[in-house]
Amino acid sequence: MTLLAGIDIGGTKCAVVLGRAANGKVELLGKRMYPTPPPAEAVASFISQLDDLLRELGAAAPDAIGISCGSPLDSKRGLILSPPNLPDWDRLDVVGPLRERYGVPVGLQNDANACALAEWQWGAGQGTEHMVFLTFGTGMGAGLILNGRLYAGKNDMAGEVGHVRLEDDGPMGYGKAGSFEGFCSGGGIANLARSMALERLRAGGEPPSFCANEAELDGVTAKTVGLAAQAGDALALEVYGIVGAKLGKGLAMLVDILNPERIVIGSIYGRQQAILEPIVLEVLRKEALPITADNCEIVPAALGESVGDLASLSVAMNEIHMKGN
Structure with a gap:
């Protein structure tokens, strides 16, 4: 069993989720949705919401964290680069503080990539190479x-x-x-x-x-x-x-x-x-x-309507796969 955390960053709302992945399937364990905070408060709010979910589950940390956000962004450096729906999020590092706080792999991908990973790992793309x-x-x-x-x-x-x-x-x-x-x-x-x-x-x-x-x-x-x-x-x-x-x-x-x-x-x-x-x-x-x-x-x-929640979790799972390769 792999415990995954996901953060979906939208222009008006953010969601922090916890899920459990095993045997090619994923189960959503908990979710917090709330209005998108100002960039200066964003990372602290993610940590606070995730800590609450982990506390309810009796876990200290997830095995990996995935973040889904609109483009443009820099996935290698973990930066959000002022996407149209988040114009004030200019070069905001959302990966570094979470990696430091939890000591686990953290990944950032745009929402189309995140949905692709979700469908590939748990949906209609399972079993494919291309x-x-x-x-x-x-x-x-x-x-x-x-x-x-x-x-x-x-x-x-x-x-x-x-x-x-x-x-x-x-x-x-x-x-x-x-x-x-x-x-x-x-x-x-x-x-x-x-x-x-x-x-x-x-x-x-x-x-x-x-x-x-x-x-x-x-x-x-x-x-x-x-x-x-x-x-x-x-x-x-x-x-x-x-x-x-x-x-x-x-x-x-x-x-x-x-x-x-x-x-x-x-x-x-x-x-x-x-x-x-x-x-x-x-x-x-x-x-x-x-x-x-x-x-x-x-x-x-x-994956239908659940793809939004699973997309960020799939980014977390992808980080685990990448570390293993």
């Missing part, structure tokens, strides 16, 4: 498991697939029209649906079920469009048809460049798999080399 995890939620990012270990790149920026431009024009993502994130993210789907609905409404066509008039455009979300698509709304299905085609195109690029055995896709893909999967696979087979596409499974993420 896996790609795609977030496909609020944004589009990737975590890469290559040759049986996390690949983060020179400065922790590997996997920023959302920034890749798939088309000359299209919804905005990463400040770039036609980007992978522009087409394949919650915000991108909503923007695409709004523009297509507006065009139909102004042309005098039948309003889609998710938007009866222009006044309702601001309320359009990926969820409302997804529900409409599941109910058979023609425009919603057209939106998701475009999304599926662009997702397939993006996957073909990843399959041919990285040659993974499995691509695990989170959030929206699982909720809309019945609609997206046939389109995605058709485009993937058309665009990718057959010898690479035929050797890669495309599957939805398995």
